Amino acid sequence: MEKAEAELQQSGFSLSSLKIERGSLSVALVCMVLGFMLAVQFRSAQDIKSLPANQRIEDLTLRVKQLSSENQQLKEKLSALASSDDGHSASIYDGLMLASGQTAVKGPGVIVTLDDSKKMVKNDDPNLYLIHDEDMLKVINELRAAGAEAISINGQRLTGNSEIRCAGPTISVNNVRSAPPFEIRAIGSSRDLLAAINMRGGVADTLKVWGITVNAQESKEILIPAYKAANPFKYAEAANEEGT
Amino acid sequence: MVLAVIGLILGLILGIMVPWSIPLAYSKLFSIALLASLDSVFGGVRAALDDVFDDKSFIFGFFSNSLLAAFLVYVGDNLSIDLYYVALLAFGMRIFRNLGRIRRFLVKKT
Numbered sequence: 532m533e534k535a536e537a538e539l540q541q542s543g544f545s546l547s548s549l550k551i552e553r554g555s556l557s558v559a560l561v562c563m564v565l566g567f568m569l570a571v572q573f574r575s576a577q578d579i580k581s582l583p584a585n586q587r588i589e590d591l592t593l594r595v596k597q598l599s600s601e602n603q604q605l606k607e608k609l610s611a612l613a614s615s616d617d618g619h620s621a622s623i624y625d626g627l628m629l630a631s632g633q634t635a636v637k638g639p640g641v642i643v644t645l646d647d648s649k650k651m652v653k654n655d656d657p658n659l660y661l662i663h664d665e666d667m668l669k670v671i672n673e674l675r676a677a678g679a680e681a682i683s684i685n686g687q688r689l690t691g692n693s694e695i696r697c698a699g700p701t702i703s704v705n706n707v708r709s710a711p712p713f714e715i716r717a718i719g720s721s722r723d724l725l726a727a728i729n730m731r732g733g734v735a736d737t738l739k740v741w742g743i744t745v746n747a748q749e750s751k752e753i754l755i756p757a758y759k760a761a762n763p764f765k766y767a768e769a770a771n772e773e774g775t
Numbered sequence: 776m777v778l779a780v781i782g783l784i785l786g787l788i789l790g791i792m793v794p795w796s797i798p799l800a801y802s803k804l805f806s807i808a809l810l811a812s813l814d815s816v817f818g819g820v821r822a823a824l825d826d827v828f829d830d831k832s833f834i835f836g837f838f839s840n841s842l843l844a845a846f847l848v849y850v851g852d853n854l855s856i857d858l859y860y861v862a863l864l865a866f867g868m869r870i871f872r873n874l875g876r877i878r879r880f881l882v883k884k885t
Contacts, residue, residue, distance in 0.1 A: 555778050556778060557830060558779050558782075558819075558830060559781065559782030561779075561782070561837050562782035562786065563782035563783065563785050563789070564837075565783065565812050565816055566783040566786025566790060567786035567793075568786075568790070568809045568812060569787060569790065569809065570786065570788075570789070570791045571790045571805075572797070572805060572809050573790075575796040575797040575802055575805070578796050582799075
């Protein structure tokens with residue numbers, strides 16, 4: 532101990548005074564390994580930071596923040612407009628909102644679940660066993676014919692402007708893609724809607740030939756979300772004169 | 776102990792020169808191994824100051840500590856027990872405790 536103290540005083544603080552002379556080569560080796568690990572870890576951390584996925588997450592978080600604050604502002608504006616008028620225009624407004632799909636709605640109806648076929652015949656066109664936009668359109672058409680008042684596909688509210696379109700292996704509704712299983716919610720008379728789907732020789736029977744599962748269940752209370760885009764009308768504006 | 780410093784610098788240069796980096800999946804294990812080895816080194820310095828330095832146990836501790844720490848974190852990951860944070864806390868506290876003792880020693884003696 533005294534020796535160490537003496538050495539320390541002699542040389543200030545230097546590692547050589549620490550009595551590690553014995554086997555110093557192996558200690559040097561350990562230090563080398565440590566340095567190597569440090570440098571590699573440093574570079575790895577640098578790499579991870581510049582990973583495109585990480586940058587994308589940051590971008591997306593920013594956009595979500597911006598959009599949700601914009602959303603909040605618009606909602607405030609909307610409620611201000613709605614409350615600034617008398618009861619008459621408010622009821623017209625409510626009706627319009629309901630018709631245009633701008634509010635979430637609830638009521639009795641059916642939930643139809645469509646999923647791709649589990650069976651697959653060898654050497655046959657696999658396309659036949661998948662759900663296509665046409666199948667979806669047939670189901671929607673059948674539901675509308677049976678008096679469905681509000682419909683959503685995988686959470687996307689169908690409005691007058693909604694498309695149902697093939698998008699590769701997915702189906703795009705309101706320009707939002709979703710993959711099977713598709714959950715179609717429809718509000719209306721659940722008896723009529725069920726009958727429309729399960730009609731003999733109807734849409735469910737046709738799809739079942741290919742093994743596509745069509746499962747319709749009635750429900751006392753279904754919640755259908757609002758159409759989420761801010762304003763779908765960019766080009767069209769109201770014209771006062773009657774169209775010919 | 777110039778050798779140790781030379782070794783450290785050599786290792787740093789080697790690490791910068793080597794083209795590969797740790798894949799994302801193993802970065803957690805590697806960082807814990809690094810922390811464990813840092814802990815060993817600070818423990819070694821502290822032991823040297825306390826005059827109880829033993830190079831065999833130092834070297835053995837260095838490798839076994841880091842490998843064991845990485846292994847434990849790996850096992851914990853597979854059992855969905857997040858031992859990563861436990862190791863982080865334990866090693867972090869030990870490093871700071873050792874640093875504190877080294878600092879006290881230096882202040883007292885010089």
